[in-house]
Amino acid sequence: MRSVRALALLPFLALLVGPFFVNRVTPYVFGMPFLLAWLVAWILLTAAIMAVIFRLDPANRDESE
Amino acid sequence: MNGALIGIAGAVILALGLGFLARRGQQMGLEQWTVAGRSFGAPLVFLLMAGEIYTTFTFLGGSGFAYGRGGPAYYILCYATLAYVMSYFLLPPIWRYARDNGLYSQSDFFIRKYDSPALGILVSLVGIVALIPYLVLQFKGLGIIVEIAGYGAIASTPAVWIGAAVATAYVMVSGVRGAAWTSVAKDAMILLAVVFLGIYFPLHYYGGLGAMFAAIEEVKPGFTVLPAHGESVWWFSSTVLLTVLGFYMWPHAFASIYTARNTRVIRLNAVFLPIYQLILLFVFFAGFAAILQVPGLKGTDVDLALFKLSVKTFDPWVVGLIGAAGVLTALVPGSMILTAAATLFANNLYRVADRSADDARVLRIAKLVVPLVALVAIYFTLRGGQTIVALLLMGYSFVTQLFPALVLSLPRNSWVTREGAAAGIVAGVATVAAVSLTHTTIGTLFPSLPAEIKELNVGIVALAVNIVVLIAFSAGTKLAAARNRRVVRVSAPPSRLA
Numbered sequence: 001m002r003s004v005r006a007l008a009l010l011p012f013l014a015l016l017v018g019p020f021f022v023n024r025v026t027p028y029v030f031g032m033p034f035l036l037a038w039l040v041a042w043i044l045l046t047a048a049i050m051a052v053i054f055r056l057d058p059a060n061r062d063e064s065e
Numbered sequence: 066m067n068g069a070l071i072g073i074a075g076a077v078i079l080a081l082g083l084g085f086l087a088r089r090g091q092q093m094g095l096e097q098w099t100v101a102g103r104s105f106g107a108p109l110v111f112l113l114m115a116g117e118i119y120t121t122f123t124f125l126g127g128s129g130f131a132y133g134r135g136g137p138a139y140y141i142l143c144y145a146t147l148a149y150v151m152s153y154f155l156l157p158p159i160w161r162y163a164r165d166n167g168l169y170s171q172s173d174f175f176i177r178k179y180d181s182p183a184l185g186i187l188v189s190l191v192g193i194v195a196l197i198p199y200l201v202l203q204f205k206g207l208g209i210i211v212e213i214a215g216y217g218a219i220a221s222t223p224a225v226w227i228g229a230a231v232a233t234a235y236v237m238v239s240g241v242r243g244a245a246w247t248s249v250a251k252d253a254m255i256l257l258a259v260v261f262l263g264i265y266f267p268l269h270y271y272g273g274l275g276a277m278f279a280a281i282e283e284v285k286p287g288f289t290v291l292p293a294h295g296e297s298v299w300w301f302s303s304t305v306l307l308t309v310l311g312f313y314m315w316p317h318a319f320a321s322i323y324t325a326r327n328t329r330v331i332r333l334n335a336v337f338l339p340i341y342q343l344i345l346l347f348v349f350f351a352g353f354a355a356i357l358q359v360p361g362l363k364g365t366d367v368d369l370a371l372f373k374l375s376v377k378t379f380d381p382w383v384v385g386l387i388g389a390a391g392v393l394t395a396l397v398p399g400s401m402i403l404t405a406a407a408t409l410f411a412n413n414l415y416r417v418a419d420r421s422a423d424d425a426r427v428l429r430i431a432k433l434v435v436p437l438v439a440l441v442a443i444y445f446t447l448r449g450g451q452t453i454v455a456l457l458l459m460g461y462s463f464v465t466q467l468f469p470a471l472v473l474s475l476p477r478n479s480w481v482t483r484e485g486a487a488a489g490i491v492a493g494v495a496t497v498a499a500v501s502l503t504h505t506t507i508g509t510l511f512p513s514l515p516a517e518i519k520e521l522n523v524g525i526v527a528l529a530v531n532i533v534v535l536i537a538f539s540a541g542t543k544l545a546a547a548r549n550r551r552v553v554r555v556s557a558p559p560s561r562l563a
Contacts, residue, residue, distance in 0.1 A: 005154070008150050008153065008154070011146065011147060011150050012147060012150070015143045015146065015147055015305065016143075016147075016302045016305060016306060017302070019291065019298050019301055019302060020298050020302070023290050023291050023298050024290060025278075025282055025286075025287065025289060025290050028275055028278065028279075030274070030275075031273060031274030031275030031276075031277070031278060032274065032278065033136075033278055033282075033289040033290055034290075035136065035139070035289075035290045035291065036136075036139060036289065036290075036349075039139055039142055039143060040142075040343065040346060042146075043142065043143075043146050043339050043340070043342060043343055044339075044340070044343075046146055046149075046150060046339045047336060047337070047339040047340045050149075050150065050153065050335050050336040050339065051336045053153065054153075054332055054333060054335070054336050057332070059157070059328070059332070060329050060332055060333075
């Protein structure tokens with residue numbers, strides 16, 4: 001399941017390329033400008049993605065390393 | 066003594082107490098002092114790595130950036146998040162190599178990988194030159210916080226001296242353990258202070274987050290997103306990318322990798338650090354709230370926004386608590402920087418000059434260097450000048466130049482030679498210095514390029530120069546070595562005949 005590591009590319013796409021498409025104030029999401037809400041959502045998704053990678057990556061089975 | 070000063074004094078005493086306690090039960094050898102015997106579990110490594118984010122630069126600068134420039138401040142949220150993603154893959158091989166070879170500092174890594182003490186000296190010098198302005202920034206922030214939050218009872222100059230003395234004292238006694246333990250207090254206080262302010266200010270002054278952003282949009286349309294020109298999306302994306310690459314290249318950040326007990330600790334932290342990063346969001350909310358409440362701050366004064374609004378809003382004792390949190394955000398990173406700079410000096414500069422030095426002597430030298438580094442930083446802090454942020458950004462660009470030589474050294478059979486690594490770093494650093502001192506932008510270098518490209522962070526140019534030189538010199542030294550071998554082979558038979 002090492003291929004699951006490829007998921008780590010998604011945050012880079014979302015935070016480096018995403019802003020080109022979502023650089024706008026409206027619609028407000030939870031009171032925040034849309035750009036900020038997009039970034040915040042992706043930071044949360046990043047944590048979720050890293051949790052999935054951590055869980056499935058065989059590298060984390062070995063306690064001594 | 067007013068109510069606010071009691072809180073601030075309490076924070077200083079707390080830091081000193083925790084810093085000294087951290088030593089308990091440990092034999093302070095060089096490995097303990099510099100990398101805590103590679104014994105830290107996930108929580109302490111987490112705090113050390115998070116400790117580098119929540120410095121006075123984010124506390125004062127983050128809110129000030131949101132206040133003064135709006136949307137572009139979001140880049141701070143993004144770069145650390147992506148740096149943590151990168152850490153999952155980048156840090157475990159570094160940690161493993163450091164453990165197997167008993168490394169203490171960032172320079173040790175380059176020395177061992179490229180088998181070149183000279184490269185270690187170069188990397189140490191880059192590190193120390195970059196660290197000093199970072200330390201100056203912490204001291205400067207400390208002075209500002211004590212002066213404003215203490216209602217002027219203590220001027221910033223004595224505050225800087227006291228703060229520097231406290232950090233120096235516990236670093237000399239406890240090394241990196243002192244920094245880790247004080248991080249616990251710092252992060253607890255900063256978390257409470259920032260979340261409270263980020264929620265309270267928008268509610269109190271505007272009736273809610275949405276109302277606040279709508280009010281700002283009315284007065285300054287488009288202020289809360291990226292502007293079309295200047296700090297545009299192109300600037301944003303390139304700046305985030307550059308700072309991600311530089312993130313772990315700071316000597317103190319690099320050394321905090323070594324403190325981990327195993328690589329699992331490092332990977333687990335890559336899951337939680339992005340969420341922790343969201344606390345910065347509340348720093349931005351506080352900064353945005355100040356825009357319409359304490360308007361008119363200009364230039365470097367934007368960094369005062371959070372505290373000006375706090376003083377306007379709260380009783381002195383609350384301001385004191387916020388000030389206490391702020392003081393810790395200066396002391397803790399300050400103590401990590403002191404440890405890292407002293408280790409670099411003793412382990413990678415002094416040891417080269419005095420090859421007979423054992424670990425005990427290197428540790429003694431490191432401890433003696435701590436107050437000297439602090440004095441240099443105090444000198445630059447009190448000498449003043451408004452170029453601190455410029456210096457910090459220059460420091461960031463400096464350490465980023467270490468990235469190509471580091472990453473390319475990781476594969477087992479790297480094609481990068483020590484000459485290539487050194488030449489790349491020198492070329493990159495020289496480009497950064499030239500660009501910073503002459504205020505060059507991509508626009509002034511290449512006036513004919515489209516506007517979007519001109520807005521890219523100019524650090525990209527330095528990195529590109531670095532990589533080109535690295536490849537050219539590596540190829541050059543490889544070719545020269547191959548030719549020498551051939552010459553030796555051709556000339557060998559006659560000598561055998563004779």
